[in-house]
Amino acid sequence: MITIPRVKICCISSVEEARMAVECGAAALGLVGHMPSGPGVISDELISTIVKTVPPPVATFLLTSETDPAAIISHYKKVHASVIQIVDALAERQYDTLRRELPAVKLVQVIHVTDERSVTEAIEVSKHVDAILLDSGNPNLAVKELGGTGRTHNWDLSRTIRESIDIPLYLAGGLNKENVRQAIDKVQPFGIDLCSGVRTSGKLDKEKLQAFFAAINS
């Protein structure tokens, strides 16, 4: 039997969007800090304001593009979300520093799934964090793509990663009401995460949100 995954709605850009996502069934909200590219970026001030309005037990994920532990800690201290989602590779895999300085904060590392090397990377990184999130960015571009691409990736590799690690796995990248059922059947993730698939002209769309939750629960 396949368990229905938790849903994280990302790119939340206002208190109203946060409320709408929670009312529709989101277990977690994504709040996108400064990024080199992507549609969901908001200010740290607004992230902090939104975080304060989110009721327990809904998780608030701060998406950070910082790669140095001190910069990640400094970013976190401006917003106090419940989870840090690191969307680029952490410098020298210094997770111990983050654990020591922020012992109560959960860490989620994004792996951008490109080829077999992503499997090796995910297995190694999974020893240090609380969850892995698979996305479809390209950190090797001159202007890095670190998420929010609206593209899917190779779900066979995602399935292999899910079977190879012992911690929860979130699947992201181009999910929408048309493909989410297939994605769940294929990867069987702990959680799913999306941004563009529930938006119209950049705004969270209640009808798309409801249709998305209906597709998951069908």
Ligand SMILES: O=C(O)c1ccccc1N[C@@H]1O[C@H](COP(=O)(O)O)[C@@H](O)[C@H]1O
């Ligand atoms: O949305 C952004 O602006 C963004 C920028 C940089 C890193 C991550 C970003 N968003 C995350 O990307 C995934 C996938 O988005 P999509 O569903 O493919 O549009 C999304 O869940 C956010 O976590």
